[in-house]
Amino acid sequence: xxxxxxxxxxxxxxxxxxxxxxxxxxxxxxxxxxxxxxxxxxxxxxxxxxxxxxxxxxxxxxxxxxxxxxxxxxxxxxxxxxxxxxxxxxxxxxxxxxxxxxxxxxxxxxxxxxxxxxxxxxxxxxxxxxxxxxxxxxxxxxxxxxxxxxxxxxxxxxxxxxxxxxxxxxxxxxxxxxxxxxxxxxxxxxxxxxxxxxxxxxxxxxxxxxxxxxxxxxxxxxxxxxxxxxxxxxxxxxxxxxxxxxxxxxxxxxxxxxxxxxxxxxxxxxxxxxxxxxxxxxxxxxxxxxxxxxxxxxxxxxxxxxxxxxxxxxxxxxxxxxxxxxxxxxxxxxxxxxxxxxxxxxxxxxxxxxxxxxxxxxxxxxxxxxxxxxxxxxxxxxxxxxxxxxxxxxxxxxxxxxxxxxxxxxxxxxxxxxxxxxxxxxxxxxxxxxxxxxxxxxxxxxxxxxxxxxxxxxxxxxxxxxxxxxx
Numbered sequence: 001x002x003x004x005x006x007x008x009x010x011x012x013x014x015x016x017x018x019x020x021x022x023x024x025x026x027x028x029x030x031x032x033x034x035x036x037x038x039x040x041x042x043x044x045x046x047x048x049x050x051x052x053x054x055x056x057x058x059x060x061x062x063x064x065x066x067x068x069x070x071x072x073x074x075x076x077x078x079x080x081x082x083x084x085x086x087x088x089x090x091x092x093x094x095x096x097x098x099x100x101x102x103x104x105x106x107x108x109x110x111x112x113x114x115x116x117x118x119x120x121x122x123x124x125x126x127x128x129x130x131x132x133x134x135x136x137x138x139x140x141x142x143x144x145x146x147x148x149x150x151x152x153x154x155x156x157x158x159x160x161x162x163x164x165x166x167x168x169x170x171x172x173x174x175x176x177x178x179x180x181x182x183x184x185x186x187x188x189x190x191x192x193x194x195x196x197x198x199x200x201x202x203x204x205x206x207x208x209x210x211x212x213x214x215x216x217x218x219x220x221x222x223x224x225x226x227x228x229x230x231x232x233x234x235x236x237x238x239x240x241x242x243x244x245x246x247x248x249x250x251x252x253x254x255x256x257x258x259x260x261x262x263x264x265x266x267x268x269x270x271x272x273x274x275x276x277x278x279x280x281x282x283x284x285x286x287x288x289x290x291x292x293x294x295x296x297x298x299x300x301x302x303x304x305x306x307x308x309x310x311x312x313x314x315x316x317x318x319x320x321x322x323x324x325x326x327x328x329x330x331x332x333x334x335x336x337x338x339x340x341x342x343x344x345x346x347x348x349x350x351x352x353x354x355x356x357x358x359x360x361x362x363x364x365x366x367x368x369x370x371x372x373x374x375x376x377x378x379x380x381x382x383x384x385x386x387x388x389x390x391x392x393x394x395x396x397x398x399x400x401x402x403x404x405x406x407x408x409x410x411x412x413x414x415x416x417x418x419x420x421x422x423x424x425x426x427x428x429x430x431x432x433x434x435x436x437x438x439x440x441x442x443x444x445x446x447x448x449x450x451x452x453x454x455x456x457x458x459x460x461x462x463x464x465x466x467x468x469x470x471x
Contacts, residue, residue, distance in 0.1 A: 032153045054140040059147045060088045067091050079150040331356040339370040347388040353395040360469040369439045373405040380409030406461040412454040
C-alpha cells in the first residue's frame with residue numbers, strides 16, 4: 001500500500017509538471033498572438049491615416065513617432081523591417097540600436113513568404129530563458145506587402161513556476177500525511193495479524209514428537225490464519241498418533257533386542273557347562289584316586305556358570321521391572337556420602353557445597369545411581385595408571401540437586417558416545433551393559449536428567465540433575 005502511494009504521488013507530480021509546462025507554452029503562444037493581432041490593427045489604422053505614400057521606403061517616416069507610442073500601449077518591443085530583412089524602425093531607444101543592425105536571417109524570410117499566414121515564430125533559448133520572436137508581413141489596403149513586423153517576446157514563467165512550486169509543496173504535504181497514516185495503519189494491521197502468527201510460530205517451535213503438544217485455541221479474524229491454525233491442530237493430532245505408534249514400536253524393538261541379548265548371555269555359560277558334563281561322562285571313573293578332587297572341580301565349574309546365568313537373569317529383571325518408588329524425606333548429601341564410604345579406593349574424593357539438601361526420594365534408588373556411576377568411574381581408570389582421581393560433588397542449583405562424578409580415566413571414544421545409554425551397550429569385557437540404562441530410567445522417572453562430558457584419553461564427567469521434592 002505504501003509503495004502504491006509513493007508511485008501515485010510520483011506519477012501525479014510528473015503529470016502536474018507536464019500539465020503546467022503545456023499550459024505555460026499555450027499561454028505564451030496565445031499572448032504573443034493577441035499582442036500581434038492588436039498591434040497589426042493599430043498599424044493598419046496608422047497606415048490608413050498617414051499622408052505619406054504607402055511604400056516600403058516610407059515605413060520609417062510613417063512610424064517615426066508612432067512606433068514608440070505603439071510599444072508603450074502594448075508593452076512590447078516593436079521592430080519594422082524591409083521585405084529584404086533590413087531594419088527600418090525600432091521602438092528601442094536610439095542609443096541602444098546598433099548603427100548597423102543585423103538583418104533578418106534569410107531562412108526566416110523564406111519561411112515567412114512560404115507560409116499561408118505569411119507569419120513565422122522563431123523560438124530560441126538564450127541563457128536558459130526561452131525567447132519567442134514573431135515575424136509577419138505588413139500589408140497596405142490592397143494587401144500588397146510593405147515590410148515585416150517583428151515582435152520579440154521573452155517568456156516569463158515566474159508565475160507558473162510559483163504556482164507549480166506551491167502545488168508540489170501542497171501535494172507533498174498531502175502525500176506525506178497519507179504516508180504517515182499508511183505507516184500507522186500498516187503497523188497496527190501487521191501487529192494485529194502477526195500477533196496470531198507469533199502464537200502459531202511459538203507453538204510450532206515448541207512442537208516435538210517426544211512430548212505432548214498443546215493445540216492452539218485462537219479465533220483469528222483472517223480466514224487464512226484460521227485455516228493455518230486448523231492445519232496445525234490437525235498436525236498435533238497426527239503427531240500424537242505417530243508418537244504413540246513410535247513409542248510402541250520402540251518398546252517392541254527394545255524388548256526384541258533385550259531378548260536377543262539375554263539369550264546370547266545365557267548361551268555363553270551353557271556351552272562350557274555342556275562340554276564339562278560331556279567330558280565328565282567320558283572320563284568319570286569311580287575308582288580313580290583323585291575322584292573327589294575332580295568332582296569338586298566339576299561342581300565349581302558348573303556353579304560358576306550357573307552364577308553367571310543367575311546374574312544375567314537378575315540384571316534383566318532389574319531393568320525390566322523397576323521397583324515402586326519408596327520416597328522418603330532425607331538429606332541427599334548424607335546419603336551420597338554414606339554410599340561413597342563403601343569404596344576403599346583412596347583416590348576417591350567427595351565434596352559438597354552444603355551440609356544438607358533435603359528432598360523426598362527413594363534412598364535405595366539414589367544409592368544405586370551413585371554406586372553405579374562410581375563403579376563405572378573406577379573401572380574406566382586403568383590399573384597401571386599412576387595418578388588416579390575420582391571426584392564426586394553435590395550442590396544445589398535453583399530447585400535441583402546436581403551430582404557429578406568426574407574421573408581421569410580413559411574416557412569414551414567418539415564412536416561410542418551416542419550409544420552410551422543403550423541397554424545392551426558396554427565397553428567393558430564383562431557384564432551386560434545394563435547399568436547406565438537402569439539409572440537413566442530411574443532418573444527420568446524423577447523427571448531428572450543425566451548427561452556427560454568426555455574426552456578420550458583424559459576422562460569423563462557424568463552430571464545427574466534431580467528436582468528437589470519437598471511435598
